[in-house]
Amino acid sequence: MNRLRALWLNLDASLWFIPTLMVAGAILLAFALVFIDLRIEHDWLEEYPLLFGAGSDGARGVLTAIAGSMITVAGLIFSLTLSTLAQVSSQYTPRVLRNFMSDRANQMVLGFFVSIFVYCLIVLRTIRGGDEGSFIPSLAVLMGLVLALVSIGVLIFFIHHIANSIQASNIVRNATEETEAAIKRLFPEQLGQEADADEAQKLLRQAGQLSWLTVPSRTNGYVQSVDEEGLLDLARNLHGVIRMEHGIGGFVARGAALASVAVYQGEAPALDDKLTDQINSRFGLGSQRTIEQDAGFGLRQIVDIALKALSPGVNDTTTAIICIDHLGSLVAQLADRQLASPLRTNNNRVRVVAVRPSFEQFVTTAFDQICVCADGNVAIYLRLLTALSVIGQRTNDPRRILVLHQQRGLIGEAAERTLHTEYERTQVRERLALLES
Structure with missing residues (x-):
C-alpha cells in the first residue's frame, strides 16, 4: 500500500502523467469522430457550406496550420514552465517546486496543446482526395477548428496563472492551505488506544526492559508514510512491540536501523528476510519529504521562503512578515x-x-531560524511576538504556554543583542511586557 501511495504521489507531481492521459483522450476522440463521419450521410453538410464547405486540400491546410501552431505554443509553454520553476527555486526555495509541478492547471494546459497537435495528426492521415477516393471527416475537422479557438482562451489563462502563481503571497498561501489540510487530516491521529500520561510512563519502563532486535532498512530515503495499522497488527502477531527509529520526514540510510522489535515472552524473533520485508513494507521511503503525513514539512517550506527573504542578497522584509503571519496561523491550529x-x-x-x-x-x-536570521530587523521581531500572541490565545495547556514563553524569551534576547538603537529595543520590550501582562 505504501508503495502504491508513493507511486501515485510521484505521478500526481509529474508534468507528464496528466498530459499523457489527455493525449490518449485526444487520440480516442479523433478516431471516434472519424468513425462517425464514416457511418453518417454527408448530404446535409451541403446546407452549411461555411462550416463544412472545405475540400480535401482545404481540410488538410486547416489541420496542418493548427497542428503547427499548437506544437509551437506547446514548446513556448514548456519553456515558460521551466523558466518559472528555475525562478521559484532560486528566489524562494526548491522545496516548493513540487507544488508547482503538481499544479493541476499547469498540467492541464500542457496536455491541452499537445493533445490538439496529436488530434490533428490523427485526423490528417484520414483525409482522402482526388485519385485516392474522396473522404473528408468534416465533423473531425470542425472539432479541430473549435479546439484551436478554445486554445486562445487557454493560452491567455495560462499566462495569467503563471504571473499570479509566482507572487510571493500566493506561493505562501498555497503552501499554507496544503499544510492546513495536512493538519486537519493528521491531528489528532489514533493508533490503537492512546495511553494516559501516567500509564504511558509505566508501560514505557516495561518496554524498556525488553531485549530489542534491530531491523535494517532496505533502501535509502526520507520516510514519507507509515502504515501504522499494519505495524500494530504485526506487533500483535509477534506478541511483542515495534519501536520506530525514525519518524515521518526522517532520513534513513540503507542498512541503518529502521525499526526495532521485541517480544514480551519467549525468545525474540529471528531476523530473517521475511521479518525484514514485513517491517520495511510498512514504511514508505522516497527521495524527498512530502506533506501527506508530514505537517512539519509544510512549516519547513514557509520557513525556507522567509529565510531566503531575510538573506542579504534579497532583503525582503515584507515577504518574511507574510511567512511569519502564515506560520503563526498554522501553529495556532496545532495549539x-x-x-x-x-x-x-x-x-x-x-x-x-x-x-x-x-x-x-x-x-x-x-520560529527558531527566522529569529536567528532576523539579525537587527525590529519589524521581524515584533511580528514574531505577534504570532506567538495569536498562538497563545488558542491554548490553555501549561506545557504549551511554557514553550511559547520560552520562545518569547529567545526573541527578546536576540532583539537586545542585535538591535542597534534604544528606540527599537524599547519597542520590543514594550511588546514583551504587553504579552506577559
Missing part, C-alpha cells in the same frame, strides 16, 4: 489540537513506540 502520544497500546501492552513531533518541535521549526 488546541491533541497531538498523539508516541505510545500505542493493545490489551494493556505497548505495541508500537512511534516517533511523534511535539508541539515544542513545531514551534521551534516555525
Whole structure:
C-alpha cells in the first residue's frame, strides 16, 4: 500500500502523467469522430457550406496550420514552465517546486496543446482526395477548428496563472492551505488506544526492559508514510512491540536501523528476510519529504521562503512578515489540537513506540531560524511576538504556554543583542511586557 501511495504521489507531481492521459483522450476522440463521419450521410453538410464547405486540400491546410501552431505554443509553454520553476527555486526555495509541478492547471494546459497537435495528426492521415477516393471527416475537422479557438482562451489563462502563481503571497498561501489540510487530516491521529500520561510512563519502563532486535532498512530515503495499522497488527502477531527509529520526514540510510522489535515472552524473533520485508513494507521511503503525513514539512517550506527573504542578497522584509503571519496561523491550529502520544497500546501492552513531533518541535521549526536570521530587523521581531500572541490565545495547556514563553524569551534576547538603537529595543520590550501582562 505504501508503495502504491508513493507511486501515485510521484505521478500526481509529474508534468507528464496528466498530459499523457489527455493525449490518449485526444487520440480516442479523433478516431471516434472519424468513425462517425464514416457511418453518417454527408448530404446535409451541403446546407452549411461555411462550416463544412472545405475540400480535401482545404481540410488538410486547416489541420496542418493548427497542428503547427499548437506544437509551437506547446514548446513556448514548456519553456515558460521551466523558466518559472528555475525562478521559484532560486528566489524562494526548491522545496516548493513540487507544488508547482503538481499544479493541476499547469498540467492541464500542457496536455491541452499537445493533445490538439496529436488530434490533428490523427485526423490528417484520414483525409482522402482526388485519385485516392474522396473522404473528408468534416465533423473531425470542425472539432479541430473549435479546439484551436478554445486554445486562445487557454493560452491567455495560462499566462495569467503563471504571473499570479509566482507572487510571493500566493506561493505562501498555497503552501499554507496544503499544510492546513495536512493538519486537519493528521491531528489528532489514533493508533490503537492512546495511553494516559501516567500509564504511558509505566508501560514505557516495561518496554524498556525488553531485549530489542534491530531491523535494517532496505533502501535509502526520507520516510514519507507509515502504515501504522499494519505495524500494530504485526506487533500483535509477534506478541511483542515495534519501536520506530525514525519518524515521518526522517532520513534513513540503507542498512541503518529502521525499526526495532521485541517480544514480551519467549525468545525474540529471528531476523530473517521475511521479518525484514514485513517491517520495511510498512514504511514508505522516497527521495524527498512530502506533506501527506508530514505537517512539519509544510512549516519547513514557509520557513525556507522567509529565510531566503531575510538573506542579504534579497532583503525582503515584507515577504518574511507574510511567512511569519502564515506560520503563526498554522501553529495556532496545532495549539488546541491533541497531538498523539508516541505510545500505542493493545490489551494493556505497548505495541508500537512511534516517533511523534511535539508541539515544542513545531514551534521551534516555525520560529527558531527566522529569529536567528532576523539579525537587527525590529519589524521581524515584533511580528514574531505577534504570532506567538495569536498562538497563545488558542491554548490553555501549561506545557504549551511554557514553550511559547520560552520562545518569547529567545526573541527578546536576540532583539537586545542585535538591535542597534534604544528606540527599537524599547519597542520590543514594550511588546514583551504587553504579552506577559
